[in-house]
Amino acid sequence: MASVPEKGTYEVVWPRGKKAGEGIASAERLKTLEGKTICELSNTIFRSNEIFPIIERELSKRYAGIHFVSYDVFGTGHGKEPEVVAKLPDMLRESKSDAVISGVGC
Secondary structure, three states: OOOOOOOOOOOOOOOOOOOOOOOOOOEEEOOOOOEEEEEEEEOOOOOOOHHHHHHHHHHHOOOOOOOOEEEEHHHHOOOOOOHHHHHHHHHHHHHHHHHHEEEEOO
């Protein structure tokens, strides 16, 4: 049988830890995906070749004029994340990206 702790004051630790920096505001959500360019990012580990075609097919049914830039265009980030992340803003601008899908599948 478990023992009952003694009455008194106990120190509690918050599981998230202390904040290390200030947050930034999120980008405003798109009102629609109609006519938008969606870029796909992948590290090619999480079944990208299976999942992205399904996402493209289903979103294309719902949003006219939606366009996708395949994860193949950006290349894999696996093992070279700092290099890929450093180039990502320019690559997204060049592709005229409106939104990004990243990290899908399991």
